[in-house]
Amino acid sequence: MENIYDIHLDKNEANYEPLSPLSFIKRTAMVYPDRPSVIHGDKTFTWKETYERSVRLASALTKAGIKKGDTVAVMGNNTPETYEAHFGVPMCGAVLNTLNIRLDAEAIAFILQHGEAKIVFTDREFSDTTKRAIARLERKPLIIDIDDPYAIGGELIGMEDYESFIAKGDADFEWEGPADEWDAISLNYTSGTTGNPKGVVYHHRGAYLNAIGNALDWNMKQHPVYLWTLPMFHCNGWCFPWTLAAKAGTNICLRRVNAKNIYEAIADHKVTNFCGAPIVLSFVINATEEEKKPFDHKCDIMTAAAPPPASVLKAIQDEGFDVTHAYGLTETYGPAVFCAWKEEWNELPIERQAYQKSRQGVRYTLEEGLMIADSETTIEKPWDGESMGEVCFRGNIVMKGYLKNPTATDEAFKGGWFHSGDLGVKHPDGYIQLKDRSKDIIISGGENISSIEVEDTLYRHPDVAAVAVVAKPDEKWGETPAAFIELNPGAGNVTEEDLIKHCRDNLAHFKCPRTIIFQELPKTSTGKIQKFVLRDALKKEAGLL
Structure with missing residues (x-):
């Protein structure tokens, strides 16, 4: 028997539209045309202007021969051009590939070749890397310069600059959303620690839903003021370019991410939200009195780093910040898990709050x-x-x-x-x-030791700025934990014995590191600690490599 709800109740143009975050900017430009959309130095754009510039970009790309499914790459900083590319590129059916500006020419060349980029927009500050990467390619993409006035050095290497390129586009270009919400919207490469990175493909539906998830689960108010401390090239800025369009917020571009610039932006622009990797949180926590600038409002931070210990959590809350701990991967559009806070936890001692916050938490509402x-x-x-x-x-x-x-x-x-x-x-x-x-699990005498548990304990020591715990080969136990430590500026005369005692006071003794090594930690271009480098160093020391 035929289901009565299937009879003449079909999808049609009136009742079904493929989901795409492109719909956010179109609506916001209509409803809030004169609200500030992007602020970059002394330049402020409105949502009407950002929308029109994105449409012109889509039109210009189409005129340049870009078709559905073509890849358009951006070697850009957190500037208006990179933000506009998140809309203009998919508006013409193309796929946006934001490049990691910290990679070397060899890695960039691999990504451009693997993703088959037809056009590359490059910030002049990164032109040397881009030029050397392009030289490695058999098929050369068209290069367009981003001539940002706040760039330091670099040359113009393209056929023309971004402004002249979009000037050729039509402001009334009739762009269309995806025919299928499963169509690709962006291509992001994992920051693999070994071998070539993998190209992670996002679709319009996922970008739409995660953008909404950010606003929903972080309780973002309408018209947030968002500071770009997180690179837009990283998981498309965790989908926040699209979130800010949905919420009619204001994007504050920050080309140089440091403590002074963060505090100035918060105070001057009344920043309400920003996201940060471990290094960004470190800037905030360890800012000097000279770098700080007072502000009189609450500012929310979303971090995917190891959560701060109780003493630091209290200090950062006293400064006017509220930290939400999130977790995700490139493959999940950035954060897809967050520590959903419960009101009753506010009554807990700060140490217990820190423990609750240390858990990654629950799935996003839209996961x-x-x-x-x-x-x-x-x-x-x-x-x-x-x-x-x-x-x-x-x-x-x-x-x-x-x-x-x-x-x-x-x-x-x-x-x-x-x-x-x-x-x-x-x-x-x-x-x-x-x-x-x-x-990264350490197996010592048949017992599994979580390196994260040991690292969390070491992070609670006031002199520790960064730590990585890895397995050290051991003839008796097979492996034992070894801790590589970066100390805070101005740290006292902390010794190996001090840190081992700190661990023994807070952990089962078999989990405690037997070796402490003070050095700068090797990191990937996105700030992730390269534990394999440390493991290999210990293996070489033991004659196993």
Whole structure:
């Protein structure tokens, strides 16, 4: 028997529209045309202007021969041009590839070749890297310069600059949204620590939903003032370019991210929100009195870093900041898990609050599934806070897959879930807590030691600025924890013995590092600590490499 709800109740143009974040800017430009959209130095754009410039960009790209499914790359800083590309590029059906400006020419060349970029917009400050990358390619893309007045050095290497390029576009260009919300909107490359990075493909539906998820789960008010401390090239700025369009907010561009500039922007522009990796949070926490500028409003920070210890959490709250801890991957459009705060936790001692905040938390409202499971069987682990398994995701804010890499895509989606490679536990209240990357677990005398647990303990020492704990080969135990430490500026005469004692006072003794090494930590271009470099150094020392 035919279902009565299927009879003459079909999708049509009146009742169905593919989801796309492009709809946000069109609406906001109509409803709030004169509100400030982007502020960059002494230049302020309105939403009407940003929309028209994005449309002109789409038109100019079309005139330059860009078609649906073509890749357009941007080697840009957090400037209006990079922001406009998040709308103008997909408006003409193309796919946006924001390049990591910290990569070397060889890595950029690989990405441009693998993604088959037809046009590259390059900020003049990064022109040397771009030029050397292009020289490695057999098929050369068209180069357009971003001649930002706040860039330092660099030359113009393109056929023309961004302003003259979009001037050729039509302001009344009739762009269309995607015919299918599954169409690709952007291409982001993982910051792999070994081998070539993988190209992660986002679709319009996922970008739309994660942009809304950011606003919904972070409780962003209408017309937020957002400071760009997070690079727009990183997971499309965690989808916040589209979030800010949906909320009719104001984007404050910040080309030089340091403590002084952060505090000045917060005070001068009344910044309400910004996101930060570990280094950004460190700028805020360790700012000198000379770098600070007082402000009289609350500013919300979303961080995907290790949460600060209790003493730092209290200090940063006293400064007027509220920290939300989030977690995600390139493959999940940035943050897809957050520590949803409960009012009753406000009554807890600050140390207990810090513990609650240290948990990564629960899935975004618009993500459908999050579990801790056996990596091989994909069977969920008990909610006991002890049974360790792999963090797995399912839902609309999971990538389409890896570009031109079906093997890696199939492996990532084994069992109908996205396998993150991160290990964690789920507590009885449903909140997950990361314990380690699968490759970072230390197995000492048959006991599993979470490097994250040891790192969290060391971070609670007031003199520790950054730490990485890795396995050190040991003839008796197989492996033992070794801690590489960066100290805070002005730290006292802290010794190896001091830090080992600190760990022994707070951890089971078998988990404590037996070796402390003071040095600068090697990091990827996105600020992630390269533990493999440290592991290899210890293996070489032991004669195993």
